[in-house]
Amino acid sequence: MASPSRRLQTKPVITCFKSVLLIYTFIFWITGLILLAVGIWGKVSLENYFSLLNEKATNVPFVLIGTGTVIILLGTFGCFATCRACAWMLKLYAMFLTLIFLVELVAAIVGFVFRHEIRNSFKNNYEKTLKQYNSTGDYRSDAVDKIQNTLHCCGVTDYRDWRDTNYYAEKGFPKSCCKLENCSPQRDADKVNNEGCFIKVMTIIESEMGVVAGISFGVACFQLVGIFLSYCLSHAITNNQYEIV
8 A cells, every 4th residue: 555645745646637637528528519510510511412422421420420429428427437536437438438549540541441432432323313313303313403503513524414314305404404593494505504513512522521531530639638648547546546535
C-alpha cells in the first residue's frame, strides 16, 4: 500500500487528470451531437443521390446517426466514470473508445478503397433509371426528376441520353429537363437543359462526402486522446489506491 505522503502527493495529479478527462469527455459528447446532425443532414440533403447508388449506400446516413448516438451515450458513461474515479469503469471506457476508433478506421479505409465504385455505381444506376423512367414516379424516377430540377441538367452525359429511352419514344423529354418552369418540351431540344447530370452530381457528392469524411476522421483521431487520458487516470488510481472521500 502506498504511504500517506505519497497518496497526498499523487492526489493533485489524479485531480488534474480527472479535470482534463472531464473536459475531453464533454467535447467528445459534442462531437457525437455533430455526427448525429451530419447524419440527419446527409439523409435529408443527399437522399436523392444515395437512392441512385446501390442499396448499401443508402445506409451511410444511418451509420452516422447510429455512431453519433453511441458516442453521446458513451460520453455520458465516460463522464460518470471520471466523476466516480472508478478504475474498472475508466478501463471499460477506454476499451469502448478503442473499439469505436477501429471501426471508424476500417470504415474510412473501405470508403477510400472503393471510392471509384461510387462513380460507376451512380452512372450505371442513373442510366438504368432513365431506361425504366416513368412519370407516375417510383422512388428512383422521382430522384431523377429532383436532381434534374435542382441542378438544371438533363440526362447522364447530356440531354441526348433520353432519346434512347422508352419514355422519350412515347412522350419526349420529361418536364424536369425544362429550362423554364411548367414547359412542355416533348421532343423540342431547344426547351431543355443541354448539360448532363453525372458530372454535376459527382462534384456535389465528392464535396459533401469530403465534409463528412473530414468530420469523421477528426472524431476518430480525437478518440486517441480519450484513450490515453482514460488509461493514465485508471493506471494512477490503481497504482496509488486512490479513494474519493
